[in-house]
Amino acid sequence: MKISRRKNTKTSDLHTDKTEQQIESELDQNIKVLKELFKDCSDIVFRSFKAGENKAYIIFVDGLIDTKSIQFHVLEALEEIEQELHSAKSVKEKMLSAGTVTETEKLDELVKQVLSGNTGLMIDGLETALVIDAKGGSRRSVAEPETETAIRGSREGFTESLRVNTSLVRHKIRSNRLKIIAKTVGEETQTNIAILYIDGLCAPELLKEVEKRIDRIKIDGILESGYIEELIEDNSWSLFPQIQNTERPDTVAANLLEGRVAVIVDGTPFSLVLPATFWQFLQASEDYYHRFHISIFLRVLRVLFIFLALELPAIYVAVTTYHQEMIPTNLLFSVAASREAIPFPAFVEALIMEISFEALREAGIRLPKLVGQAVSILGALVIGQAAVEAGIVSAPMVIIVSMTGIASFTIPRFNMAISIRLLRFPIMILAGMFGLYGIVLGSLVILTHLCKLRSFGVPYFSPLGPLQFRELKDVFIRAPWWALDKRPTQTIQHDITRQKTHSKPRTPNEI
Template identity: 80%
Template sequence: MKLNKRKSAKKAGLHTDNTERPISAELDANTDILKELFKDCTDIVFRMFKAGSQRAYMVFVDGLVDSNTLQFHVLEQLEEAEGEHFTVDRVKDRLISAGTVNDTEKLDELVKQILGGNTGVLIDGLDAAFIVDAKGGARRSVSEPETETAIRGPREGFTESLRVNTSLLRHKIRSNRLKVLSKTVGEETQTGIAIVYIEGLARPELLEEVEKRIDEIKIDGILESGYVEELIEDDTWSIFPQIQNTERPDTLAGNLLEGRVGIIVDGTPFALILPATFWQFMQASEDYYHRFHISVFLRILRMTFIFVALLLPAIYVAVTTYHQEMIPTNLLFSVAASREAIPFPAFVEALIMEVSFEALREAGIRLPKLVGQAVSILGALVIGQAAVEAGIVSAPMVIIVSMTGIASFTIPRFNMAISIRLLRFPLMILAGMFGLYGIVLGTTFLLTHLVKLRSFGVPYFAPLAPINLRELKDVFIRAPWWEMDKRPSQMVDGDVRRQKKHAKPSKPDAKNRGVEGGST
């Protein structure tokens, strides 16, 4: 196989070492190499035309370019250039009127740009090629995010186009301090990646570390931002996500304003936000759009139900198996009566129901949208009722599993919700083996792991561990905006203050209120 590759490269006129072949002034020499490189690539179009009195070629990928741009801003401009003396600067600056035109003297760079959706223009007699940004083709338009729905807030979400995504972000942050660094990852896919940050807010050492980890990625292809997330996170063996993903431009913009760094990957609507803390995954974008009273209530509700989602089945197994004296007498009689005909212990009963519930939820996701919703809801109702009537599981267990499922849906971020769902099973095992002592042992291990975890140098449990009382205003609750006058100290470099100190709006005095009341 390696011998065949060397023969093919030699036949194409390419070097097999790391040196790059320059573009020749002879048009036929360049096109012969390109045609050999793109052999059996029927979607690569070679369009020969006359640039004044010179022969020229236009090379592009069919379906990735805008034909109108090529026709009116490249072909017509060059064909009408009769008597022109062609130079690189004249063609680039005066003749091609497309939006962005660059030149290159490297053949490998030309091939890379053509495969990236740009158009290559070669003119006989010039030892440089022109790269015209005339990208087009069928693309999904900007639409409402599907995984992060919101009652109040912007309705636009990221798409699969890198430049569309950066433009959506630029629309939110109209500042020259917003920087976009471009990189290419993937030996075969040559996937474009944009590192976005606000200069003066993001720490330089964080930017350096992000660039270093991305540059160290050596893989054949990047098809989704999940590839990058898994390759650059601190602890790949941890079940907890250490990088937040989002398809909302406003969420990314809000995090950039706090000093974080974003990674946008071409071909996916999910951008990455880092560093991430545990509390970020408990917060929704809507928390900052509602009045703070509503946001406080919703956050307390989520914090309560995360314990329900994690511990409720384990506590039920532990109490009914080892600690019956903790149950009120009337409730104990009711539970005992419902379990009288059940052939399985509480742990096996809980395991059957939890696995069945997870299977139904997965089936509902994989099936078509309308069918999936019906299957997941009806399946849970029918199977649960049938299992109780058949004496396989007890009615209290169906209630426990249903409450656990509802609680897991209150977690705003899917990657954190599924981590909590998975952790229920080892806690149930510990509860079945050791009772409440096993639950204490498991939660102690989890808390120790969370406190030790880091995301790009930032403690995962910050600002609770290490504690920072000032920054707790945006953890368990969401304080009014005029109280959150500073950015998280763990994230920003130096510009900590985000608004005027004590910026609470002043109330109108009594005289003004009387005038307003009289006028109404």
């Protein structure tokens, strides 16, 4: 074992030394090094051909390039050359229609570019290699997002292609102020990411902090944006999400226009938006597409039901266990009659039902889509009815748990909904131990934590804490668009004016 480990280390060091060297003018020597580096990589293609009087090689990953583009713009174009090639510049002039063509003099950079889906071109006699951007292969087409469905609004959703995703955002914001910074994260995966912001709206301190945290990531691989989210958030021990994830380009565009930063990761349709506040997770993109009367109703409904999703089972446990005098007499008799044959206290009963409901919900997600919904709905009905008839749980508890489940579904963002679902259990424990006093104590702890939490320097509970009256018109309610003439000041210090002129509609008397 020790000998094998020593040999592997030497081989790894050898490969590292070779990739750090400069590209030599002798083509065969360069190809020998590359073939040794890509040994046992059956998807790496080395194709030799004649470029004028020079011998040449193209290197690419099979399945990641557009072979027709390489055939037409590279192979056919260079094979038609008759004279000897002496510089990379003269080669680039012959491939002006091949898209982006860059130069590199280092083998490690060439290897990274090839593994990223680009095509490497090496010509005998030249100490410079060319990198041709001709990415292709099979990719999922743009489709409607599955996790953020909307009645009204754009049906476009991000895909797993970084360049497609940035183009979707560029299509929404057609301004030269939209900047896209490219970075690579992951020692082994070399995952491409893009940092998007609008110059003049995004605070320079925020952008600098985002770049610093991303540059600080030293990990072997990034396979999803959740890796980056967990590595750059302010408080990793908090149950509450501090970075919003979305697969909707219009959501990203709207947040960029409010001075926030977006991080798009290659290989996943979920992009990150930061900083985020608590109230963002209770807002849906279609709130801004409906008329404001509908949006106000839906937002008030969500605020009410997030309270029910967190504390309704705990309130039932506390009232039925410690505070029966708070229940109306007729209702108290009904609840007592239904609980007469139940062998468990209310807390244990609630715990059994909540855990069962969460298990059914998880099973519905993991099962195939066609049967998942049927299993989760029928399973809840059948198990609930059977448990009541068997005398394991009472009928009121089934109603309470069902209402709690419905309430959690009203939260638009999954990561906030699951945080509320997790916090429901400690609140239930406090209610079972101390009654309503325990609920108040748990709620105060959660509220204090929310007020202390920050997301990239922005108070998580703003604009409610600290209080900013002017910005409350886009928190619990959504004011008419003509009243939303200012951008939020949590992320923007300059250029807070959203509407240059007051666009309030005129009344019939003013027309």
